[in-house]
Amino acid sequence: xxxxxxxxxxxxxxxxxxxxxxxxxxxxxxxxxxxxxxxxxxxxxxxxxxxxxxxxxxxxxxxxxxxxxxxxxxxxxxxxxxxxxxxxxxxxxxxxxxxxxxxxxxxxxxxxxxxxxxxxxxxxxxxxxxxxxxxxxxxxxxxxxxxxxxxxxxxxxxxxxxxxxxxxxxxxxxxxxxxxxxxxxxxxxxxxxxxxxxxxxxxxxxxxxxxxxxxxxxxxxxxxxxxxxxxxxxxxxxxxxxxxxxxxxxxxxxxxxxxxxxxxxxxxxxxxxxxxxxxxxxxxxxxxxxxxxxxxxxxxxxxxxxxxxxxxxxxxxxxxxxxxxxxxxxxxxxxxxxxxxxxxxxxx
Amino acid sequence: xxxxxxxxxxxxxxxxxxxxxxxxxxxxxxxxxxxxxxxxxxxxxxxxxxxxxxxxxxxxxxxxxxxxxxxxxxxxxxxxxxxxxxxxxxxxxxxxxxxxxxxxxxxxxxxxxxxxxxxxxxxxxxxxxxxxxxxxxxxxxxxxxxxxxxxxxxxxxxxxxxxxxxxxxxxxxxxxxxxxxxxxxxxxxxxxxxxxxxxxxxxxxxxxxxxxxxxxxxxxxxxxxxxxxxxxxxxxx
Numbered sequence: 001x002x003x004x005x006x007x008x009x010x011x012x013x014x015x016x017x018x019x020x021x022x023x024x025x026x027x028x029x030x031x032x033x034x035x036x037x038x039x040x041x042x043x044x045x046x047x048x049x050x051x052x053x054x055x056x057x058x059x060x061x062x063x064x065x066x067x068x069x070x071x072x073x074x075x076x077x078x079x080x081x082x083x084x085x086x087x088x089x090x091x092x093x094x095x096x097x098x099x100x101x102x103x104x105x106x107x108x109x110x111x112x113x114x115x116x117x118x119x120x121x122x123x124x125x126x127x128x129x130x131x132x133x134x135x136x137x138x139x140x141x142x143x144x145x146x147x148x149x150x151x152x153x154x155x156x157x158x159x160x161x162x163x164x165x166x167x168x169x170x171x172x173x174x175x176x177x178x179x180x181x182x183x184x185x186x187x188x189x190x191x192x193x194x195x196x197x198x199x200x201x202x203x204x205x206x207x208x209x210x211x212x213x214x215x216x217x218x219x220x221x222x223x224x225x226x227x228x229x230x231x232x233x234x235x236x237x238x239x240x241x242x243x244x245x246x247x248x249x250x251x252x253x254x255x256x257x258x259x260x261x262x263x264x265x266x267x268x269x270x271x272x273x274x275x276x277x278x279x280x281x282x283x284x285x286x287x288x289x290x291x292x293x294x295x296x297x298x299x300x301x302x303x304x305x306x307x308x309x310x311x312x313x314x315x316x317x318x319x320x321x322x323x324x325x326x327x328x329x330x331x332x333x334x335x336x337x338x339x340x341x342x343x344x345x346x347x348x
Numbered sequence: 349x350x351x352x353x354x355x356x357x358x359x360x361x362x363x364x365x366x367x368x369x370x371x372x373x374x375x376x377x378x379x380x381x382x383x384x385x386x387x388x389x390x391x392x393x394x395x396x397x398x399x400x401x402x403x404x405x406x407x408x409x410x411x412x413x414x415x416x417x418x419x420x421x422x423x424x425x426x427x428x429x430x431x432x433x434x435x436x437x438x439x440x441x442x443x444x445x446x447x448x449x450x451x452x453x454x455x456x457x458x459x460x461x462x463x464x465x466x467x468x469x470x471x472x473x474x475x476x477x478x479x480x481x482x483x484x485x486x487x488x489x490x491x492x493x494x495x496x497x498x499x500x501x502x503x504x505x506x507x508x509x510x511x512x513x514x515x516x517x518x519x520x521x522x523x524x525x526x527x528x529x530x531x532x533x534x535x536x537x538x539x540x541x542x543x544x545x546x547x548x549x550x551x552x553x554x555x556x557x558x559x560x561x562x563x564x565x566x567x568x569x570x571x572x573x574x575x576x577x578x579x580x581x582x583x584x585x
Contacts, residue, residue, distance in 0.1 A: 040411065044405065
């Protein structure tokens with residue numbers, strides 16, 4: 001899920017021909033034939049440039065094949081983050097997971113820098129967007145578990161960027177306060193939420209650490225015949241509890257509705273979680289890798305944090321009005337009820 | 349890929365190219381013709397509003413046009429949010445238009461009508477490359493500004509050696525809601541003079557209307573198009 005202070009306004013800084021040719025010239029991919037910002041993804045048309053407000057993306061056809069060109073988002077393009085992310089991406093691809101292969105530039109790096117922005121070129125993997133099918137949810141959960149397991153075998157020679165759930169929520173609260181739509185009423189809600197987070201949203205350091213994706217949401221995953229064909233955007237990955245990804249996935253896959261537009265995939269946020277579906281999701285994850293009792297104990301807190309983050313982000317992006325903010329303080333009770341209904345400890 | 353193609357152009361924005369496109373397409377479809385619309389106004393794709401289309405679907409890597417009132421419509425409107433600014437860099441304009449033309453299950457069409465954007469730029473050149481044998485219909489109003497832009501647009505298509513069907517004067521008049529009297533909106537002589545000077549037929553003078561296809565005023569243009577469609581395809585001549 002998007003992190004920290006992403007820019008709210010879209011900057012119209014597009015790929016021009018000079019930039020495209022410079023990128024292609026830095027890789028052994030032949031001559032540039034065509035650049036596409038409109039691609040057919042499964043059953044829909046996607047305008048790549050409108051899919052995100054943080055980085056430029058484009059499908060590139062060259063005489064040697066089709067590739068995906070992407071600008072690394074500005075908020076995670078420091079060398080440490082890039083090195084960690086690329087180490088994990090390469091490791092997972094080599095381990096046989098559906099992660100697009102990063103191409104190496106002529107100077108031996110997995111990225112190139114042009115005019116202060118960093119770019120990657122990866123293989124292009126076609127696939128459908130998420131449609132909310134039960135079979136898709138099953139493979140998503142299992143793939144996530146496989147990523148965590150395979151990632152834990154990676155020997156990182158670079159330090160992990162660090163980002164904790166309480167930090168993420170706190171930064172979203174601060175961003176929400178800066179919005180022109182932040183009325184005195186919303187401001188009071190944010191004050192209460194902040195106090196609650198400082199008191200209760202505390203994650204124990206004893207939780208085991210894994211390399212986590214950090215943005216495990218439907219529009220970073222492609223499918224074919226309900227199987228995951230590609231997982232994109234490891235830009236936010238870091239060492240953290242795997243509950244970071246699990247909490248985010250449960251909210252993103254089960255509490256958000258999808259619009260299907262390329263500029264706004266999220267239609268709305270529901271304030272309930274389907275018990276049967278989320279139970280199956282966790283079962284499928286655990287079919288590959290069991291969560292410890294300590295992890296299970298702290299999963300609801302991660303779901304709560306991810307839910308808050310998602311609602312705050314919607315408010316920041318003006319996708320939601322004040323109404324949903326008024327209900328944000330009721331989420332701990334909703335998560336608690338959901339977790340009790342899930343009755344998960346008894347099924348282990 | 350459709351063969352017979354009519355560009356609806358005019359140079360100026362807001363002169364009714366899109367509504368004329370939609371009205372003419374509906375009128376021709378009602379007369380039994382198989383009509384497609386390509387919304388080439390990539391930054392202001394309004395055909396999705398005029399035809400109230402859902403976002404287009406893709407089946408087997410081919411775009412399925414929306415099918416409304418007997419017209420097949422391909423537009424990027426509805427794919428992005430209505431408030432999203434659609435900004436296109438030069439390298440992708442041609443590839444995007446090619447996709448919207450070639451990766452589409454058009455089926456048999458008697459005519460593809462292309463709703464062109466204002467101005468004379470990359471999109472116009474890209475469409476010319478895709479449809480070198482297209483014919484152009486100019487839409488303008490009696491406003492001196494619109495007329496000036498239309499003259500430039502005609503000059504542009506002359507350089508491209510594009511066949512020209514004629515000029516349509518849009519928003520030429522309106523009927524007073526009180527007395528029904530026909531009242532001119534602009535200088536009534538300007539567009540006929542331009543047409544005469546350039547040697548193009550003035551095909552119709554449409555009134556201000558919420559929906560041009562609703563009135564009989566579109567009939568003349570429709571009949572002109574039907575007669576034109578009977579002519580051999582330009583590439584075969």
